[in-house]
Amino acid sequence: MADADIDRLAARRPLSPHLTIFKPILTMMMSIAHRITGAGLYVGMAFLTLFLLGAAIGGGAFSAVSWIASGFIGNLIILLIVWAIFHHLLGGVRHALWDRGLYMDPRGRELLAQGTLVGGILLTVLVLIFKTLAS
Amino acid sequence: MTVTTKFKSGRTEPGEAYVSDHSGSPHAHFMRLTSYALVPLGALSAWWILGLAGKTLDGVRAEIARPIPAIVLLVFGVIGMVHARRGMDDIIEDYVHDDALKAQALVANLWASRAIAALWVVAILLLAAPK
Numbered sequence: 001m002a003d004a005d006i007d008r009l010a011a012r013r014p015l016s017p018h019l020t021i022f023k024p025i026l027t028m029m030m031s032i033a034h035r036i037t038g039a040g041l042y043v044g045m046a047f048l049t050l051f052l053l054g055a056a057i058g059g060g061a062f063s064a065v066s067w068i069a070s071g072f073i074g075n076l077i078i079l080l081i082v083w084a085i086f087h088h089l090l091g092g093v094r095h096a097l098w099d100r101g102l103y104m105d106p107r108g109r110e111l112l113a114q115g116t117l118v119g120g121i122l123l124t125v126l127v128l129i130f131k132t133l134a135s
Numbered sequence: 136m137t138v139t140t141k142f143k144s145g146r147t148e149p150g151e152a153y154v155s156d157h158s159g160s161p162h163a164h165f166m167r168l169t170s171y172a173l174v175p176l177g178a179l180s181a182w183w184i185l186g187l188a189g190k191t192l193d194g195v196r197a198e199i200a201r202p203i204p205a206i207v208l209l210v211f212g213v214i215g216m217v218h219a220r221r222g223m224d225d226i227i228e229d230y231v232h233d234d235a236l237k238a239q240a241l242v243a244n245l246w247a248s249r250a251i252a253a254l255w256v257v258a259i260l261l262l263a264a265p266k
């Protein structure tokens with residue numbers, strides 16, 4: 001077969017995973033959520049760095065970056081970062097359990113997926129409540 | 136990561152075949168070790184990061200410029216960005232297939248992660264320095 005034909009056939013061959021035909025399942029969603037929160041934290045850390053630098057310099061520099069942590073947008077950014085830390089952290093614990101061969105059966109991994117999702121939200125809400133009470 | 140070799144198969148020209156550079160297991164191990172450190176560091180940091188919301192400049196200083204939060208956040212930032220750099224390398228290798236673009240993205244990631252970690256440390260040291 002000519003090279004061009006092979007290239008054309010290769011381009012038409014579907015890539016796995018077939019995003020359009022797979023039924024979304026929770027364990028799969030939590031796998032991709034681990035990646036999304038990881039990449040999100042990368043961006044979040046960049047914003048936090050800007051914010052802390054502005055605070056460290058003070059004066060006009062702080063006014064320029066204060067939107068990152070206050071107002072509607074700022075509160076949302078901080079809350080998303082805190083949630084992403086907890087969700088990604090629990091995802092990491094899940095990886096550590098799997099590394100030891102634990103919770104790999106259908107019920108176990110479903111439990112871990114639910115635990116990651118619910119736990120991440122729960123920890124965020126708990127910290128929010130305690131922080132509000134403490135201040 | 137994969138590297139090109141001189142290996143020539145029935146389907147490829149020399150230099151077109153890809154083989155493992157055997158960096159996979161050390162990479163996974165590195166992500167695991169940093170993640171163990173990041174569990175306590177991340178949980179504590181989340182507490183103080185949430186405390187930044189809606190604060191005035193004095194409020195931010197009061198939150199961060201104490202020894203324990205400053206030290207924990209500083210170490211979290213450094214280990215976090217070392218871990219994040221390797222993690223982002225994975226993501227780039229998974230999704231960027233053009234060789235030249237991939238090489239550029241990996242270098243950009245290296246320097247972006249270093250810049251974030253370095254500026255993070257500078258900011259916290261400045262905040263925590265006695266006035």
Ligand code: HEM
Binds near residue numbers: 017
């Ligand atoms: C919407 C569909 C899917 C998306 C967006 C997706 C995304 C991802 C991502 C981001 C990872 C790397 C993160 C990690 O290792 O935790 C991953 C790993 C993996 N996925 Fe999926 N996935 C999907 C569906 C599937 C399906 C249907 C299968 C199998 C039939 C599958 C098999 C795997 C395997 C085996 C790994 C581990 C690869 C490794 O350890 O290097 N995925 N997936």
Ligand code: HEM
Binds near residue numbers: 034091095222
């Ligand atoms: C809070 C504690 C943390 C824990 C326990 C943790 C754990 C992990 C683990 C185990 C992996 C490897 C996943 C795999 O093998 O598929 C990983 C990937 C990753 N982490 Fe973290 N991490 C934490 C914090 C962070 C932070 C703060 C950042 C960003 C600044 C980050 C960014 C990433 C990225 C970008 C990846 C790659 C995602 C992927 O390949 O799907 N992580 N994390």
